[in-house]
Each structure stands twice: as structure tokens, then as C-alpha cells.
Amino acid sequence: MVTGDLVVGVLALQGDVREHLHALAEADALARPVRRPEELDTVDALVIPGGESTTISKLAVEFGLLEPIRKRIAGGMPVYGSCAGMIMLAAEVLDGRADQHTFGGIDMTVRRNAFGRQVDSFEAGVSIDGIDGPPFHAVFIRAPWVERVGDDATVLARVDEGPAAGRIVAVRQRHLLATAFHPELTGDLRVHRHFVEMARAARAVD
Numbered sequence: 001m002v003t004g005d006l007v008v009g010v011l012a013l014q015g016d017v018r019e020h021l022h023a024l025a026e027a028d029a030l031a032r033p034v035r036r037p038e039e040l041d042t043v044d045a046l047v048i049p050g051g052e053s054t055t056i057s058k059l060a061v062e063f064g065l066l067e068p069i070r071k072r073i074a075g076g077m078p079v080y081g082s083c084a085g086m087i088m089l090a091a092e093v094l095d096g097r098a099d100q101h102t103f104g105g106i107d108m109t110v111r112r113n114a115f116g117r118q119v120d121s122f123e124a125g126v127s128i129d130g131i132d133g134p135p136f137h138a139v140f141i142r143a144p145w146v147e148r149v150g151d152d153a154t155v156l157a158r159v160d161e162g163p164a165a166g167r168i169v170a171v172r173q174r175h176l177l178a179t180a181f182h183p184e185l186t187g188d189l190r191v192h193r194h195f196v197e198m199a200r201a202a203r204a205v206d
């Protein structure tokens, strides 16, 4: 039986942790930072923020979280990653550092800083499958894009217009969700609400 409310952790090693904690609270979840394996044990779901994936990778090893998070992902914990968080969920990273690790979980290949060859950051309208309403005002900051998804992964969004039109920027694989952009920075709560619903649904069938 499901008791108590859903607790969503935000991996708090580096990146825009506060913004995700705020967005999750607004989306009616109990949100708390996760820095240690004992804290990971207390959450039902996890958000991996935007930031710098090479730093998050290094600190995840130092804080003893790499293997515990991989295990929780394999065990079905719902996880949402934005930008660097998307990279951390990818099976394969192009233009990464040789010593960079990911948690994996989504069978996809991402290219780091993919848009950044032209511009460091840009904004675009993006429609996400399964989320109603007008296109997202999506903010990309040295963002990755997705170059390949495996059969088990579903493409949820592509860039609509401009030089990067058609590039994949949101993917879901069962309990895992990833976006190349940062909904935590725009005050649009639809992605966080969607993730909280995913996490509640996953817990209901446990």
C-alpha cells in the first residue's frame, strides 16, 4: 500500500539544485537534496539538475553515489535529468571527457555541448508529446542533443525551428525522463508535474 507523500530527491553535487527543489515543491512533491547514499535511500524518485556533467560525474564517484544511483535506476526508481542530467542518464556520450561516467539507464547517445558550436545558449519553442498546452519556451545552455535512441526509448520532443530543427531534445524510457533544456529556469511547471505524475504512477504499481 502507498503511504505518505512522494519524496523526490534532487542530486545536489553541483548545478541548479535550488531551482529544481523549488519547481518540485510548486508541483506538489516533497523535495529534498541528495548528497549521500543514506539520503538516496530515503527518496522515491530523483532529479538530476543541469550543471556540468563532468563535474557531477567526478563528485558522484567521490561521494560514493555512482553505483548506488545505477542500482536504484536498474531497480526502477523514476529519474528526470535536465541538460547535464540528460547526459548523466545516457548510455553513451559523444564529445565527453575520457574519464566521464554516466549513470546510464536510457539507451541513447548524446552529444555534449552540441548546440554550442554555433551559440552558447538559445531559446526555442518545443512541443513535448504527452504534455498538453502551448509549446514550451525551452532554454538551452551549452546543451546536449540526442543523436541516437534505442528501441526501448521514445522521442518526446525535437527542436521545431532554426538551424537545429529536428534535433531530439526530450526522451523517455519507461521510468526515466530527460530533456536537453531547463524547465526549472522558466517557471513552467509542466515537465516537473509530468515527472511527479510518472513517479506517483510508478510507486502505485510497486
Ligand SMILES: NC(=O)CC[C@H](N)C(=O)O
Pocket (backbone or CB within 6 Å): 049, 050, 051, 052, 053, 054, 082, 083, 084, 085, 087, 112, 113, 141, 142, 143, 144
Ligand atoms: N546547462 C547544462 O547543464 C550544460 C551541460 C554541460 N555542457 C555538460 O556537459 O554537462
